[in-house]
Amino acid sequence: MYIFEALSYFDNLFSLGVLFCLLMGVTIGLVIGAIPGLSPPMAIALLIPVSFNFPPTEALILMVSCYAAGMYGGSFSAILIRAPGTSASAASAIEGFELTKKGKAIQAIRISTFASVLGGLISGLVLLLLAPPLAEVALLFGPAEYFLMAILGLTAIASISFGHIFKGLIAGFFGIFLSTVGIDLYSGIPRFTFGSATLSSGIDIMPAIVGLFAFAQGLELSMSKAQETIGGNSKLSWNIWPKFEEIKKVKNSLFRGWGCGLVLGIIPAAGGSIAQWIAYAWEIQKGKVGDQFGKGEIKGLAATEGSNNGCTGTSLIPMFTLGIPGGISAAVILGALVIHGLQPGFGLFKNNPQVVYTVIWGFLAANILMGLLAAVMARGMAHLTIMPKGLLAPLIIIFSIVGTYVNTNNIADIWIMMSFGVLGYLMNKYKFSTGAALLGLILGPIAENGLRDLMVVSRGDPLLYIFQRPLSIALILLTCIIVFYSARQFKWEQKNKKIINR
Amino acid sequence: MIKSLLKKITLFISALSLLVSSAIAADFPKGPVELIVPWKAGGGTDRSARIFAPFLAEELGVPVNVVNISGGGGWVAWGQMSKWDAKKDDHKIGLVNLPHVFAYLDPKMKRTETVADFNFIGGQTYDPCLWLVRADDDRFTGGLKDVLAYTAKNPNKLLVSTTAIGSDDYQGLAFAEKKLKGFKVGKVYANNDAKKIQELLAGTTDMVAGNVSFYVNYIREGKMRPVAVLDTVRSEYLPSVPTFGEVTGIENLGFAARTLIAANGLPQDKYDVFKNAINKAQANPGYQLAEMSKSSRIWTAAGSDLKDFISNTEKMVKVVEYWNQ
Numbered sequence: 001m002y003i004f005e006a007l008s009y010f011d012n013l014f015s016l017g018v019l020f021c022l023l024m025g026v027t028i029g030l031v032i033g034a035i036p037g038l039s040p041p042m043a044i045a046l047l048i049p050v051s052f053n054f055p056p057t058e059a060l061i062l063m064v065s066c067y068a069a070g071m072y073g074g075s076f077s078a079i080l081i082r083a084p085g086t087s088a089s090a091a092s093a094i095e096g097f098e099l100t101k102k103g104k105a106i107q108a109i110r111i112s113t114f115a116s117v118l119g120g121l122i123s124g125l126v127l128l129l130l131a132p133p134l135a136e137v138a139l140l141f142g143p144a145e146y147f148l149m150a151i152l153g154l155t156a157i158a159s160i161s162f163g164h165i166f167k168g169l170i171a172g173f174f175g176i177f178l179s180t181v182g183i184d185l186y187s188g189i190p191r192f193t194f195g196s197a198t199l200s201s202g203i204d205i206m207p208a209i210v211g212l213f214a215f216a217q218g219l220e221l222s223m224s225k226a227q228e229t230i231g232g233n234s235k236l237s238w239n240i241w242p243k244f245e246e247i248k249k250v251k252n253s254l255f256r257g258w259g260c261g262l263v264l265g266i267i268p269a270a271g272g273s274i275a276q277w278i279a280y281a282w283e284i285q286k287g288k289v290g291d292q293f294g295k296g297e298i299k300g301l302a303a304t305e306g307s308n309n310g311c312t313g314t315s316l317i318p319m320f321t322l323g324i325p326g327g328i329s330a331a332v333i334l335g336a337l338v339i340h341g342l343q344p345g346f347g348l349f350k351n352n353p354q355v356v357y358t359v360i361w362g363f364l365a366a367n368i369l370m371g372l373l374a375a376v377m378a379r380g381m382a383h384l385t386i387m388p389k390g391l392l393a394p395l396i397i398i399f400s401i402v403g404t405y406v407n408t409n410n411i412a413d414i415w416i417m418m419s420f421g422v423l424g425y426l427m428n429k430y431k432f433s434t435g436a437a438l439l440g441l442i443l444g445p446i447a448e449n450g451l452r453d454l455m456v457v458s459r460g461d462p463l464l465y466i467f468q469r470p471l472s473i474a475l476i477l478l479t480c481i482i483v484f485y486s487a488r489q490f491k492w493e494q495k496n497k498k499i500i501n502r
Numbered sequence: 503m504i505k506s507l508l509k510k511i512t513l514f515i516s517a518l519s520l521l522v523s524s525a526i527a528a529d530f531p532k533g534p535v536e537l538i539v540p541w542k543a544g545g546g547t548d549r550s551a552r553i554f555a556p557f558l559a560e561e562l563g564v565p566v567n568v569v570n571i572s573g574g575g576g577w578v579a580w581g582q583m584s585k586w587d588a589k590k591d592d593h594k595i596g597l598v599n600l601p602h603v604f605a606y607l608d609p610k611m612k613r614t615e616t617v618a619d620f621n622f623i624g625g626q627t628y629d630p631c632l633w634l635v636r637a638d639d640d641r642f643t644g645g646l647k648d649v650l651a652y653t654a655k656n657p658n659k660l661l662v663s664t665t666a667i668g669s670d671d672y673q674g675l676a677f678a679e680k681k682l683k684g685f686k687v688g689k690v691y692a693n694n695d696a697k698k699i700q701e702l703l704a705g706t707t708d709m710v711a712g713n714v715s716f717y718v719n720y721i722r723e724g725k726m727r728p729v730a731v732l733d734t735v736r737s738e739y740l741p742s743v744p745t746f747g748e749v750t751g752i753e754n755l756g757f758a759a760r761t762l763i764a765a766n767g768l769p770q771d772k773y774d775v776f777k778n779a780i781n782k783a784q785a786n787p788g789y790q791l792a793e794m795s796k797s798s799r800i801w802t803a804a805g806s807d808l809k810d811f812i813s814n815t816e817k818m819v820k821v822v823e824y825w826n827q
Contacts, residue, residue: 045543048552052792139704143690183575185691188608188667188824195612197574197581204573268700323719324700328544331696335549338719341795345723408542409571410578453690457661457706 006128009357012057013365021058022362025065026369030377033073036083036214036396037206037403040070041328048332056340060359063333065366068312070329072116072370075305076377079108080384081230081396083214087205088308090438091276093213094160095304098296103231105385109378110242111250111298113371115305119258120367123313126262127320128360132349134314135321137266143457144466146270147450148475150443153274155479156281158486160435162294165490171432175440178203179448186452198412205273207413208441210400211420212427212434218396219425226390241375250302256282257303261310268318268326272311273442277435279307285485313363320348320356530772531593534565538596540579542572547597547760550627550798557789558595561779566595575668576602577613584619586765592772597626600759601670601815608668608825617812620763623777625801625808626784627793629713630733631674631756632740634726636702646730646749649709654684661688661707663698667824671711674732674746674756676822681752702726713758714739718797732756739797755818759801761808777804 012018025047032043043066051059074086079096092112099108126134141149154172161168181192182202193199221230247254260279264271283303284293291297316333318324323344325331337344348356384392404417424434451462458465466472537558539551551568559566571579576599583596598620606613635642635649642648653660665671678685690707692698695716701707703725710717710726714737720726721740728743732754736745746754764776783789784800793800803811 041542041544045548045552048549049556052553052556138700142701142704142706183666185666185693188610190610197577197613200574200577200611201572268696318700322699322703323723324703325696328542331694332544332549335796339553339792339795343719343722345719345725347723407570408573409569410573412573412578449691453706456688456690459688 003129005353006357006360009354010361012354012358013361017054017058018061018358018362021054021062022065022366022369025062026069026366026373029066029069029071030073030370030373033070033085034076034377034381035403036077036085036399037210037405037407039086039206039407040067040074041332042407043070044329044332048336051336052339056337056342057355057358057362059336059340060333060355061362061366063336064316064359064363065369067329067333068120068309068363068366069370069373071309071312072113072120072374075112075116075308076109076374076381078213079112079301080105080381081214081392082217083396083400084209087209087442088272088276088311089304090209090213091160091280091304091435092301092308094280094294094435095297095300097217098292098294099298099301100231100385102296104296104298105231105382106239106378107242107246108298108301109374109382110239111246111302112305113374113378114242114247115254115257115302116309117367117371117374118254119261119306119308119310120312120370121364122258123262123265123310124360124364124367125313127313127316127363128357131317131321131360132346134266134317135346138268138318138322138324140471141267142469143450143453144462144469144472145450145475146446147454148466148472148479149267149270149274150447150450152475152479152482153277153443154439154447155482155486156277157433157436157439158483158490159281159284160277160294160439161433163493164431164433167431168433168436171427171434171436172440175437175442176444176447177440178208178437179441179444185449196412198410198416202445203416203441204408204413205438205442206407207404207417208420209438210404211417212424212438214396215400215417215421216424216428216434218393218400219421220428221389221393221396224389227388229386229388230392231385246298250299252286253283253299253302254306256286257306258310260303261307261312262314264307265311265314265326266317268315268324270446272308272315272327275307275311276304277439279303281482285482285489309367316363320344321346530775531562531564533593534567535559535562536569536594537566538579538583538594539568539570540572540576540583540597540599541570543570546758547599550760550793550796551597553792554626554783554789557783557786558779560786561782562775575605577605577611580620581613581615583763584615584766588765588767588769591765592768594765595623595776596620596763598622598761598763600757600761600812601673601819602668602758604816604819605668607816607819610825617816619766621766621768621773622804622808622812623762623764623773624780624804626760626762626780628757628759628799628801629715630731630737630799631670631758632712632714632717632731632737632743633674633729634702634710634712634717634721635708635729636705637724637727639708639727641708642727642729645727645744646746649729650682650685650750653687657684657686658688660709661690662709662711663690663692663701663707664711665695665698666691666693670713670756670758672824673819673822674754675711676824677754677756677818678746680822681754682750711756715796715798738799755814761812 032038074089078084078089078093082097084090084093157172257279260275264275315326319330325334555566702710730746
């Protein structure tokens, strides 16, 4: 029975080499993840030459622990200074930073740590125990499902517009429009590139996120009094572990977040970036009167933070079992597998169980270690919130620029990032949702390419094709239900506007 | 008397200049060398560069730092490389991908550079194109012959997952469509191999156009069946798979190759330092093992061989003229 086999490799963790790699991977991941613009794939790529000198198990543990910690590290800067370190922590920046502004930075980090560590552990356990039976799930997703999932994801715009639904839709459409920039995959024709080589490969997500969130935040801080602090307080509480009551209050949000992460993580290429938004939108839908969504609601943060680490383990399932890497991080880890003479696929679990199961145990251990290290790091980083704005604003702006440049070494990306920054500043000021614009930018290509692939594989008859696929029908139904409830809620809000505002 | 003195002086000067130039060669490179990857960290070229860098550093005696300059399908970096200054940029080596660099042939790209603007040192790796079907697909047990028979009967019915227009995978397919009568396929485009693998394994498409190194594992795993290699010779990793030319009688060359370049006008002695170091690093068994484990071929073409190869590649790209479709 493979479950017992999986459990039997636990003691392989206790070797000096493995522990060293764990510590190194987690530290590098946390630090690079926390810097806006620098992403986990980059941290993992830096480890390639290093890992080549290690035995396969150690090398892979180094990479998976860097991946898990990088995902989590991105949340620090998202919560503390609204500068998400990774694309997966963009949604956390919204509620997280509002909490920081209320002086609840440490409380936000506490919940984030709890949600991330436990989310990563659950996700890792699914990977450890259920990877072989879940392998084929990734293959259920074809062009029709990708297209419909992108549409489902776009419905989240309704929730993250926070009452300004038409402005939110405009922002969302603008994001989708920006996603069409670049050479078209199907015809090779450059769209809206204006002869620029940089634009010909499209607008990258990373400069957009750094601009819309971090740089815009830097600008906003520059406008306020220099000696003020973000949180309005000058002292910090040091307790990094959440109390039982705190967790109890957000337990449903955590389960929803973890659930979204676990399920969506398995879908290659799209899962991770969509999971946080779906979890967040779901959370807002479930909100009650008196909840402070968009103004610092801890439930929203618990959901987004749970989802982005909840997908880390499951996103490795298609990579290990089918050799299909879900993203760049997974592709680099796959490359390391191959270089060390291991064949990804079912054979991996049969022929090299000691390697694959030890690595998964390493992934689990990395999640625990990251929680411990975070306790130390978060305290240091939280000092940012008691730093005067006059000092913090230029720091954010400098980090945004340097982080963007280091990622691609392309000066043009800095201009793109700064344009998004100014845009983000204006959008915040006039209540256009920056999250909606980002969601459009992320989901636009998935929807467009999904639809065009669908037209080719269905030979021009997409409806017939869709109705033969149960998963597609389920996605359509789900989208309809969400739209129905959103519309009802919208009507209710319109009717009761006076009461709420009072 | 004066004449002999003059002679002595010129002799002295020439000896001195010889000394100086050999001194340059001896203390070149002076500091770290940058290896420029025209793609983001984590991609195939980046991975190969990061594996190669330590071996190259060992030969050069200085650190080799991989620097990613990404954007524009490689052209943000290549645009810079073509303008490298022999004095200022003498500590830089660049990676140029074939046939991707020929994107400039598309008039829509509006690029003024050509391959003549690059100072090629030599090849780095070479990865031929490969067509595969699902292992459990009974229609194509006889390989490429069955595929061709099927497409002849059902034009445009066979769905192929391929990398986007202009890529080597697309080039191989389009070349076949031009040269083989009745060979017309439906294409589903991707910008990475993960999507192609997912589509084929899920049965969304019938065939994949990819590169040998990405797919050897799926063949060994028993998930995919190779149909043909798009090369003049069979792949050392798949000796039983025929080439496209063996089956059809028409040579179809498809490959993803990487070459290394230096600044234009780089003095010969410095150029030779790079060239020798690259050759030695490529001969290092440690590096060879790393590339072999990825089923990738180390490619040492240089000089006129490389020049001919590049101009042949250009001709092939012009045959397909993808920008006119």
